[in-house]
Amino acid sequence: MSPQVTTYRYVRCCLLALLLALVVSVAAETTRDGWQTSLSAYYYTPAGPVFIGVLASVGVCLVALRGFTDAENVCLNLAGVSAPMVAFVPTPESGHPPDRAAITNNAATFLTVLAVGYIVVLLFVWRSRRAGHPISAWSVIGLACVALAWLVGVVWLSVDSSSFAAHAHTLAATFTFLPFVAVVALNTDWGVRVIARESTPSRTRFDGAYWVVLAGMLCAGVVFGLLHAWSYALLGLELSLLGLFAAFWILQTIDLMDSRRDAATAA
Template identity: 70%
Template sequence: MSAEVTTYRYVRFALLALLLALTVSVGAETVRSGWQTSLSAYYYTAAGPVFVGALTAVGVCLIALRGFTDAEDVLLNLAGISAPMVAFVPTPEAGRHPDVAAVENSALTFLAVLALGYVVVLVVGLRRRAEGWPTRWGLFGLIATALAWVVGIAWILLDRRSFAAHAHALAAVATFVPFAGVVVLNTDWGVRVLAGAREPSRTRFDAAYWGIGAGMVVAVLVFAGLHAWTYALLGLETALLALFGAFWVLQTIDLFDADRDLARCHPAGGDVRSATVTG
């Protein structure tokens, strides 16, 4: 097996390990001190360091992974750049106030690194213009990332207290919506129609992916109806993460195909796109 495929699989397993670590940490803290009103509220507890570290690392993994299609790759990247901000900017809680200076430092550091990465992508990409860079989905990703960066910088500079109080919710939506999109893009219909892939869909779990996507929609609707319940947000976040974890396990199994991995690492005719290790 090639080093590329091995590394790719390790990154996929690392993401599952991070979700497991977050589950164990939050579970242990719940046993020790009781339920919080949301997963994000664990930021203020003994589980806080694991919460921040796990979500940041999850973001890195999502950015590093290459999607099966350009559309999936873009959504993985968008979720990846949003996840760390969910960790850096805690949700406001009654009687708990985030350290505005710490939030500002973390957010600005992240946005500075993101800007550098963006420039690198542009420089490398411009050298591939003859290969059709950027694709339609790639252009969407570039625009969305730039817009998110501008909004983040402007918000911090204009009103850092408002940013510390409200940016968490926006970052959470910007993480979970692409997650849901990735699930749909892995269905046979998503690969052929939405992504417009040149290669046929290869999934063995089309029905399961649709079921997970439907489960995400149902979870949002159910917990929206229970919004008055103290633990509604915790229930919604837990359900969405559990569903995405289930999807990630299924997709990892789906992608375990030694013949396909070999073909993509040594494509006929030297097609650069086909040589990409995908997921």
Template identity: 35%
Template sequence: MTTPDPATSPDNAVKTYRYLRLAMPTLVVMLFAAIAIEWGATGRRCLQESISAYYYTPAQGVFVGVLVAIGVCLVSIKGSTDLEDVLLNTAGIFAPIVAFVPTPKPGSCRSVPEPLLDTAAGVSNNVGALLVMGTVALVVAALVFRREAANGQARRALGAGILVTAATIAVGAVAFFAARGPFLEYAHYVAAFAMFGPIVGVVVINARLFGEARVGPGASSMEVYRNRYTVIAVLMVAALVLMYGWSLLVGWVHAVLWIEGVLITLFAVFWSVQTAELWNTLSRGARTRR
């Protein structure tokens, strides 16, 4: 009798995906815990103007570590469609940049003096290392692409991912080496939008796929999108538009803090909901094929 190899067990693959999904809301809890501890140390009336500004506080290690870990999770998870896979990869690529290139607005609310480290030197080191890693990953992906020649769908998805990654690395490298000043000033914001934009797209795709599986073919768009994933996507967009608009009207100092907080919370809610839905399967595509 042949003993099955546990490394190739379908159950282990399902558990791996389950833990990757669970990791993201768990990491968000750790980020919020670090910010709450720092908030307690500074006093309840003293808040940074953004979550990103907590980079300049004792919460820096958790802030950077959480974003890098989330980036790895996003890239590792295979989307149910080619488009979802590209969006997950794009969000995952930009997450470390959000971490490594801090907001240029350090704020004034911290429990200890601002670190004396040279931020520009840190960005130079960290982003340089990220570009090296990205280039190596691109070469490995290209080698895998050659081996996927027999599988047309997998080849197309991988090819799209390689193109997005190559374009991101190329644009990032040019900006990093040729325009260091503007890069330090704006890269954090560009990366944040480039991370959360695709995430909203991922939520919308999940709303459509979940709705189509629930109501069946021939249903109207209204019926398809009447589900919890649509609610999450709408709340994400509404939070950004309404809170930013309110800040323009009344000069709300902590608008960015609350926008980031709500978006990150909804990000965690999305992955929690999807984890529960796909608890015993890899993806919707895998469930459909069974």
């Protein structure tokens, strides 16, 4: 197996290990002190350092991984640049006033690094185009979405840091979870052919399983949306989506273990 393929699979497995670490830490804290109303609320518990470390690391993994299609890659990148902001800007909780100095420092640092990374990506794109390699429409959409997200973050933080501290967490969490759902949809045969518009034959081994995972995600959204008055509805939704995405990730990892695709990736 080539070093490229080995590294790719290790990164995929690292993401699962990170999700497991979050589950273990949250479970241990729940056993000690009871349930919180959301995963984000565990930021203020002894599980907080694990929560921050996991989300920041998951963001790096999602950005580093190349999606099966350009459309999937865009969704992974959007989730990847959103996840660290979920950790760096904690959800407002009663009895825990936001530390605006820490939020400003962490968010500004992240946005600065994101800008540098974006410039590096643009240089690679420019070099690729000079070499005669065209850029797909999905890649252009991804670059535009990341630039827009960065611009919104910079302007919002600069103009109204108090509003940013109060609401940026919710916006970042939304754009972390929604791409997860889109990634699953894009891995169905229909998603590959119709949305991603890939002309090459798509994978079929787990197409039915991908649809089951996608249906589970949509059902979880509907069920917990109807139960929004329940104190633990958000926690239930987050745990359901993460569990289903982890199941999808395991299936996709197995699905991608193909000797011909490995050879093509190495080439």
